[in-house]
Amino acid sequence: MKNHALKYLFSFVLQVVVFTELFAQGSGTGNNSYLLYTILAAISLLILGLLIQVSDNMLGIKARQAGIDTEVHNVSIFPRLNEIVSAPQPDYVSGAPYIHLKKGFDILLEGKADNRMLEVSVSRFAVQPPNFKGIAPIPKMEVEIGAEVKAGDPLFHDKAHPDVKFVAPVSGEVIAIERGEKRAITQVVILADKTQTYRKLTPPDLATCSREELQAFLMESGGWALIRQRPFQILPAQGDVPRDIFISTFDSAPLAPDLNFVVKGREVAFQKGLNVLARLTDGDVWLGLDARGDKAPADAFVKAQGVKKCWFKGKHPVGNVGVQIHHIKPIRSGDKVWTLQVQDVITIGALFTEKRYNAARVVALTGDEFKQTGYVSTFLGANIGDLVAGNLHRDHVRLISGDVLTGAKKEVSGFLDAFDDQVTVIEEGDDYELFGWLAPSYRRPTVSRTYLSNLLFPNEPFHANTNTHGEKRAFVVTGQYEDVLPMDILPQHLFKAILTGDIERMEGLGILELAEEDVALCEFACTSKQPLQEILRDGLEMMQEQM
Amino acid sequence: MKQKLLQFFSKIEPDKKKSPFLHTLYDGFFTFAFTPNHVTQSGAHLRDGMDLKRTMVFVVLALQLCYLFGTYNIGHQHFAALGQYVGFLEGVHLKLVYGLIKLLPIFVVTHVVGLGIEFYYASKKGHAIEEGFLVSGALIPLIMPPDIPLLILALSVAFAVIVGKEAFGGTGMNILNIALLARVFVFFAYPGQISGDEVWIAGIEKVNGTYIGQAYGGIYHFFDWIFNGLGWKTFGAGGAAVVDGYTGATPMALASKGGWEAVTQVYSPSQMFWGAIPGSVGETSKPLIIIGALLLIVTGIASWRIMVSMVLGMIFTGLLLNGWGTTPFMQVPWYYHFSMGSFLFAMAFMATDPVTAASTNVGKWIYGFLIGVIGLIVRVLNPAYPEGWMLAILFMNVFAPLIDNAVVQANIKRRKLQAKPAAVEA
Numbered sequence: 001m002k003n004h005a006l007k008y009l010f011s012f013v014l015q016v017v018v019f020t021e022l023f024a025q026g027s028g029t030g031n032n033s034y035l036l037y038t039i040l041a042a043i044s045l046l047i048l049g050l051l052i053q054v055s056d057n058m059l060g061i062k063a064r065q066a067g068i069d070t071e072v073h074n075v076s077i078f079p080r081l082n083e084i085v086s087a088p089q090p091d092y093v094s095g096a097p098y099i100h101l102k103k104g105f106d107i108l109l110e111g112k113a114d115n116r117m118l119e120v121s122v123s124r125f126a127v128q129p130p131n132f133k134g135i136a137p138i139p140k141m142e143v144e145i146g147a148e149v150k151a152g153d154p155l156f157h158d159k160a161h162p163d164v165k166f167v168a169p170v171s172g173e174v175i176a177i178e179r180g181e182k183r184a185i186t187q188v189v190i191l192a193d194k195t196q197t198y199r200k201l202t203p204p205d206l207a208t209c210s211r212e213e214l215q216a217f218l219m220e221s222g223g224w225a226l227i228r229q230r231p232f233q234i235l236p237a238q239g240d241v242p243r244d245i246f247i248s249t250f251d252s253a254p255l256a257p258d259l260n261f262v263v264k265g266r267e268v269a270f271q272k273g274l275n276v277l278a279r280l281t282d283g284d285v286w287l288g289l290d291a292r293g294d295k296a297p298a299d300a301f302v303k304a305q306g307v308k309k310c311w312f313k314g315k316h317p318v319g320n321v322g323v324q325i326h327h328i329k330p331i332r333s334g335d336k337v338w339t340l341q342v343q344d345v346i347t348i349g350a351l352f353t354e355k356r357y358n359a360a361r362v363v364a365l366t367g368d369e370f371k372q373t374g375y376v377s378t379f380l381g382a383n384i385g386d387l388v389a390g391n392l393h394r395d396h397v398r399l400i401s402g403d404v405l406t407g408a409k410k411e412v413s414g415f416l417d418a419f420d421d422q423v424t425v426i427e428e429g430d431d432y433e434l435f436g437w438l439a440p441s442y443r444r445p446t447v448s449r450t451y452l453s454n455l456l457f458p459n460e461p462f463h464a465n466t467n468t469h470g471e472k473r474a475f476v477v478t479g480q481y482e483d484v485l486p487m488d489i490l491p492q493h494l495f496k497a498i499l500t501g502d503i504e505r506m507e508g509l510g511i512l513e514l515a516e517e518d519v520a521l522c523e524f525a526c527t528s529k530q531p532l533q534e535i536l537r538d539g540l541e542m543m544q545e546q547m
Numbered sequence: 548m549k550q551k552l553l554q555f556f557s558k559i560e561p562d563k564k565k566s567p568f569l570h571t572l573y574d575g576f577f578t579f580a581f582t583p584n585h586v587t588q589s590g591a592h593l594r595d596g597m598d599l600k601r602t603m604v605f606v607v608l609a610l611q612l613c614y615l616f617g618t619y620n621i622g623h624q625h626f627a628a629l630g631q632y633v634g635f636l637e638g639v640h641l642k643l644v645y646g647l648i649k650l651l652p653i654f655v656v657t658h659v660v661g662l663g664i665e666f667y668y669a670s671k672k673g674h675a676i677e678e679g680f681l682v683s684g685a686l687i688p689l690i691m692p693p694d695i696p697l698l699i700l701a702l703s704v705a706f707a708v709i710v711g712k713e714a715f716g717g718t719g720m721n722i723l724n725i726a727l728l729a730r731v732f733v734f735f736a737y738p739g740q741i742s743g744d745e746v747w748i749a750g751i752e753k754v755n756g757t758y759i760g761q762a763y764g765g766i767y768h769f770f771d772w773i774f775n776g777l778g779w780k781t782f783g784a785g786g787a788a789v790v791d792g793y794t795g796a797t798p799m800a801l802a803s804k805g806g807w808e809a810v811t812q813v814y815s816p817s818q819m820f821w822g823a824i825p826g827s828v829g830e831t832s833k834p835l836i837i838i839g840a841l842l843l844i845v846t847g848i849a850s851w852r853i854m855v856s857m858v859l860g861m862i863f864t865g866l867l868l869n870g871w872g873t874t875p876f877m878q879v880p881w882y883y884h885f886s887m888g889s890f891l892f893a894m895a896f897m898a899t900d901p902v903t904a905a906s907t908n909v910g911k912w913i914y915g916f917l918i919g920v921i922g923l924i925v926r927v928l929n930p931a932y933p934e935g936w937m938l939a940i941l942f943m944n945v946f947a948p949l950i951d952n953a954v955v956q957a958n959i960k961r962r963k964l965q966a967k968p969a970a971v972e973a
Contacts, residue, residue, distance in 0.1 A: 038870040107593065254593070332965060398586075404593040426593070429586055434549055436582030437600040444596035450605055450846045451596060466586040470598020471578065471675055474719030477602060478906035479850060490907055493955050508959030516590075523591045527602055528719075533590035 010078075052077075092296035093311045096289065099327050101314030101486035105521060107254040107445045108461040109404070111368035111424075115261055118365065118374040122386040125170050125379055126187040126415035127155055132225060134234025134544075136160065137184035147174045151379075152199035152222060152357030155188050161238045167222030169359035169380040171197045187415060192379075198356035206275060206352065214279055215239060218348070222357050223276075226344035228419070230322065230337050231512035232540050242338040244283035244329060247274075249301040249342060250290035250312075252319030253403035253517075254464075257364035257422050259342050260298040261375065266346045267300040269358075273349030274307050277340070284308045288324040314486060322518040326487045331513050343421055347380075363387065363416065367404075367425040368463055369397045385412035387423050398466050400424040405520035406533070429467030437470060444469065447484060447525045473528040481522040481532075487513065491522055495532060498539035503546050511539050553581070571670035578675065599718075603681040605848050609839035610685050610896065613829035616822060618646035620832070621693045624748045624825050629760045630790035635823055640779055644770050646693075649749050650828060653688045656697050660704040661687075668713045679718030679725070679902075680708070686726035686896060689829025690889075690937075692741055693749035695733065699740055703732040723944045724903045727937050734937070742932055744795040747825035751795060758789040797826050798887045799926065803933035806875025807883065819886040830889035840895035849899035852908060853915035857894045860919020861885075868927055876927045884923060893922070893936035903944040907954040914950055918943045 056076050089098045129139050135158035142154050142165075149155070149172065154165035168190055176189040201221050204213045218224040219238055229236040236242065250259055263270055277285050287304055290297045291313040302309075310328050312318050321339045331337060340348075343361055350358040359380035365373050371391050378387070384399050400407035402420040416423065433441055443453055445462045481491035489510045497505040516533040523532040556577055561569040579600075587594060622642025623635060632638030661680045669676045687704060707729035712721045733741050740746060745753060750761040763771075763785035771781040794801075798819055801809045814824055822832025830836070843849035865881025872878045884890060898904060898918050905914035918939045925935025 035870045035872065038866075109593075330962075330965065332962065398592055400592055405591045407592065409592070424592075430584045432549070432553055432584050433582040434552070434580065437598055438604060440596060445593065446596040448595065448597040448601075448847055450601060450848070464593050466592050467582070468585040468587055468594045469582060469596045470594075470600065471583060471585065473599045473677060474717065476599060476679075476719045476902055478901045478904070479908055479911070482908060488958070488961070490955060490958055492906055493951070505955075505959070508962060509955065510958075510962055520591050524593060525595050525597075527595070527597050527599055529594060529598065531590050 089311070089313070090291055090294075090296075092302075093291050096309040096311055098291060098311040098313070100291075101312065101318050101323070101327070103483055103486040104252075104315030104318055105447050105484045105525065106252070106315045107404075107524070108459065109254050109368070109426075109445070109464050110461045111366050111370060111373055111426075112255055112461075113257055113364040113366045113373045113375060113422075115258065116374045118372060118376050118391075120376045120378070120387055120389070120391075122192070122376075122378050122382040124175075124189055124191055124383040124386065124415075125172075125381045126189045126383070127166055127169065127381055128187045128415060128417060129156065129166070129185050131418035132158075132166070132235050134229075134232065137182065139166070139185060141177065141185070141188075143174050143188075145174055145177055148172070149174060149190065150197045150199040151359065152201065154220075154222070156185070158235070161219075161235065163216070163219045163238050164224050164235065165220055165222055166225050167357055169357075189415075198358070201351060201355050201357065203352045203355060206279065211241070211279060212239075214276070218276075218280075218351075221351050222359075223348040223351050226347060226418075227338050227340055230325065230331055230339055230515065231335075232544055233515040234544075236336070236338060240336065242281050242283070243335050245277050245281050245285045245338045245340065246288070246321050246325050246328070247277075247286070247340050247342065247345060248288040248319055248321040248324055249297060250288070250292075250319045251403075252292075252314075252316040253405055254316070255364075255366035255422070255424055256319070256403055257362070257366075257375065260301075262362045262364075262421065263298055263300045263342055263346070266350075267298075269346045269349035269353050270300050270342065271304060271349065272353050273345035273347075274304055276348055276352060277338075277345070278306050281338070286310060286324075286328055288312050288319070288321065288328075290319070292318070317484075317518055317521055318486065320518050322513060322515050323486055326489075326513055333507060333512060335512075341419060341421070344419075361416075361421055363420075364422045365391070365425075366422055367400075369393050369425040369427060380416075380418060382416045384410045384414045384416060384423060387416070388412075388425060392425060396428050397425050398428050400426070404464060405524055406517045427463070427465040429465030431467070433467075447480070448527075468529055470527075470529055472530065475528055475530065477527045480525050480527060481519075484521045484525050485518070487518070489513065491519065491532075494539075495530070495535050498535050498542070501542065503542060506539055506543060511536070511543060515540075556580075567673070568667070568670040571676060572666055575666065575669070575676035599678045600681075602848055603678045605846055606682045606843065606896070607685045609842045609848075610689065610829065612835040612838055613689055613832065613892070614650075614685075616832040616835050617689060617828040618650050619643055620822060621646035621649050621749050621828065623823060624693075625750045625760070627823075628748050628751055628758075628789050628793055628795065629787050631787070638780060640774065641782060645749075645782075648766055649693045650688060652697055653691060653693075653695065653700060653828075656701050657687045657704050658684045660701045661708050664705060664708045664713065668717065672717070674717075677718035679712065682900075683707070683725040683729075687729050689892070690726060690730050690827045691733070692746040693828055694746055695740060699733060699737050703729040703736075706732045719902055721902055722948075723941055724897060724900050727897055727941055727944075730937055731941060734932075744797075744800060747797050747827075748795050751789060758793060758795070760785055760787045760789065762786045795825060797933075798824060799933040802879055802887065803876050803927075803930070807879045808875070810879070810883075810887070816883065816886065819883075827889060827892075830892040833886050833891055836891045836895055840891070843895060843899070849895065850901070850904065850911050850915075852911040853899050853904055853918075854894050856912045856915030857898055857919040860916035861890060861923050862919075863916075864920045864923040868923070874927075876933070879927075884926070888926065888934050889936055890922070893918075893940060897936065897940050898943075903947060905947040905950045905954075907951050909957075910947070910950040910954045914943055914947055917946075 139156040139158050141156045149168040151168055151171045153168050155168055156166050157164060170190055170192040172190045172192040175191045178187045180186040204217055227236055274285055285307040287301060287307050287309045289301055289309050289311045291311040296302055312324060317323050347359055361378055361380050363376050363378055369392055399410045401410050401417045403422055404424050407424060408417055443462055485491055494509040494511060497509060516536055519532050519536050561573055563570045619642055622645035625645055626632045626638060661684050665680045707725045711723050711725050711728040715721045751758050752761060763782040767782045774781045798810045798814055801813060820833050824831050844851045862881055865884050868877045869881055905911050922935040922939030925938050926933060
């Protein structure tokens, strides 16, 4: 689109120049025959422009026939805007397409995780059914309170997917099955043993087994539950075969853990996991690679075998798998793709390399309320209170499982959500501020350019708090969401379609391509403080009911 | 200090049930003074420092230079027409005071009426006072003639806020630009007050076919007393006759009669650029408007796409009309159209209103361009009223949803066409 707009602009400017030229000559005589000349000139210019445009398009058609993707490779005689202005791609980028996204916004916060392991002992772990979207609120329990379980023993299953087991991340005693509203099961808590014991698994031989055998093994062993399907960001139905599988190997969210550090020492399991996934789809397994840094990412990602890769550079949300899918091969109606996170791939790989369900997770402790930031080696669903114990500056804080944009608010008694590998702690901002909207008393992150100190010190990280910095209003400002969402989507119109319940328009505007994490930055930036992630989830649920 | 203020505020908080209007008022002023202590409840835990109040206030800030110059220019035009203090910097105190005496009542009436209605509806509907009128209220005085009768002003503001905004559901829901709606109300309901040659210079009356300056009474005597004490020049009694050759016509009116030649007989191009010409209060000084527009673009508050495309649209039409050139007005070189009327003011502050403009980025290009085209056509070809931006913007306000819909449908269609796309080649 940009390309076309540029072309028209160019020919328009040319016409303007020609017009002015004519008048510079004509001003002396002042007669009107110049009207004829100018119209003639305009027509000939138009015809010329048309000719160039048509031949340029034919070039594109020819290229597509020859199998060249014109979205990625520019075959036009006009340079693309990004080819003129963008920085050259990094040296280490090779052997795969490279996509540089211009839109987005990096929120720089204080409290980035240092690259060091912290010793933290966590005694309680939980599996939380609400983490797995798309299953019924009251799953069928397979254990009772007081039961002794090994890591990998099934805890419960969903009635609609009876073969998909949700398994214990650690061995120990089931000490609580907690219920929330309408008796929905919110968490199954396990008090971990001092030394872990594992349920022995017998994985099928990857080279010879059928896809059905492999699927059955994954469902039984707990690997299937780690997969999420797009659209809707839900647990895939049992026996489904996805179009493609996508894995983002970097996280661009604020204070996100460095996955190159996280994958260290587990490269073999990661590669094995990729091999397993490749057997589950007729399409491809895609890795989104990080081209943002000065150095190449870990070899585990760059040299992964049997997968397709694509380099991405840009600002958050460039690391979101949804954004990457949009630019690699977008989800259209009828498509189902799967997404996984790096540590979930490692766990699936370990089912085969270690023959056990190893839900080990390296979790980043981030945020400037921590005395010491860093990484902790623990297991899936670790207790938040144990993770932060004795490491906080003060009590009046917000504990978040995940990052500040998409994470869930937790209490000390809460547990890390299943798909989170980060705990963020920031200050609660429940304080009044005198004329805060006019003359702020402290620096605050913003996408707007109305704060002088932010313009002067663009690389200075912020101390974050949870104040909304204003009240909820109707949609007023436009174009704000588009600037932070690097996708061909019209977010504001999509949100309005959701609010009015217009299913057809929602689908047409691409709701199937989105998950909450993709619009989280829009929600951050929203001047009117609209709850966009909530609106999107409502829309997705409406869509699901229709399907 | 802050704690004491907070205690004071909580002491005077009126009861919400007993007196909803007072509570709404209290809430409005409280949230004006203090950013509330709300914390994020769902979704993103961290929110941008920007809110609607700050957005609106930046537009008001961008208008301040226009206010300053507009105030002074009211006085300057008045005295210049009477042949007194003809130099721009002569009689500064008199011009400033005269401008203030004219502009302050306009400002106060606009806000009392507009905010009053806003407060009333907020309490009626039980929601917080929204900030929309901050900008509308700052814009309306700047686009009115300095001599506008206050009753007419009050009526027009009431019309704009009630019919234009509250009837549609409040801030963010209106279809038409509120400030322009107030002006267009005056324009159609009281054409005599906003067109013709008499209205653009304050305090000049037509008595028995001749123009004379107003008589200074009341408040002017008070200031004369002060100025006398200081030994400065005073207003005096007033009622002086205007200078020979006085027309009171704006450049637009002159151009529609006699083209560029007629304009330059009265005003020099640089005079029109710097703004010492008669016109609506805030629209005359081009450099100050450009500074305001730049502030809005740099801070990202107003859409640069709309501004740029509007300029392009006007240049395009200007060139076409130049090429056509059958009337003297058509022959006015296109680049002089920037400095003659209120094009820049309309571009910077009126067309860019995000609520009434197109909301998609592509739509903004089309929207701005068409305003530029239509506005200049109305300005040059309309025999009745030689200025077009108000009508062009209102016209395009109505069409903005249609433009957006076309863009949205294109997006939907594009997605459908790609239903089976080719993968990226690895």
